[in-house]
């Protein structure tokens with residue numbers, strides 16, 4: 001089947017995109033080439049065409065999406081919130097798989113082409129969450145690509161047996177090894193990093209480490225992760241999620257850490273939290289890959305969240321105090337290409353000969369897509385409507 005998307009705005013220019021059998025076969029100036037008789041025409045009226053967005057940090061196993069609204073139970077510390085989550089989980093009546101599926105599907109419809117989801121692995125939930133997310137991944141394979149991180153939500157030292165469970169998770173289909181605040185949760189940076197890096201090395205997989213620790217101790221942890229990444233030869237396959245430390249000190253004090261991140265090819269994920277958003281402009285200027293993700297959506301950690309990555313991108317822009325088009329466009333790049341680079345996605349981007357994976361947003365410029373958190377009008381994956 002051949003289809004033409006007529007008069008869309010791609011990289012600032014008005015174009016016609018022609019698709020045949022799931023592949024982009026033409027990108028031409030709008031109305032330059034007459035459509036052959038019988039070709040399906042979809043009129044975009046100048047709306048923005050972008051590659052699919054990338055949700056580089058989600059928690060599909062934790063969400064209450066699809067369940068009745070649940071009042072948030074606050075916690076004063078990470079430890080207290082972990083304890084709350086365990087208690088709330090025991091009360092939840094809707095099984096995990098329908099919730100993970102509902103949220104994954106909502107993300108795909110909102111224009112997300114790839115999701116990296118961290119799945120809790122601890123001695124209480126064991127591999128239950130992983131099994132639900134593996135099933136969701138299979139069910140949604142035609143709509144969205146899903147990467148799974150084996151995430152030790154309760155630490156790797158404090159929770160005996162979690163290392164064996166993480167290993168089982170990797171052999172069962174998880175793609176990356178996770179980690180969590182080596183100092184803040186496990187109080188032993190070397191022991192925590194020894195374990196997770198050894199696991200990644202043994203199975204030849206990458207790492208994505210949650211790091212909420214702030215200030216200079218947090219920077220020290222980031223630098224140690226970079227040193228170990230280089231030693232492992234894993235440049236380009238390691239990410240640090242949140243990296244609050246980078247946003248908790250003046251830019252002049254994080255500059256040398258940014259240079260080390262760039263040298264080690266370690267990417268940084270931020271969803272634009274209040275007060276601790278890493279300085280994305282300075283990081284990108286240093287050569288660091290920055291990407292973004294929703295983090296948890298409507299779960300024990302937060303009642304907030306949207307399946308749309310343009311909503312996340314707007315929050316990141318707002319917290320970064322970005323107002324000019326050039327900065328909003330930077331966040332659009334972080335939300336698309338930045339995620340694709342960090343996740344190692346193949347065949348990403350809109351080009352002739354590439355897969356017809358694209359999103360049409362209800363906006364007339366890329367800056368407007370971000371500032372307005374534009375909804376997706378049309379989502380194509382291999383030329384088919386999602």
Ligand SMILES: [Zn+2]
Pocket residue numbers: 057058059118210241295296
């Ligand atoms: Zn997270």
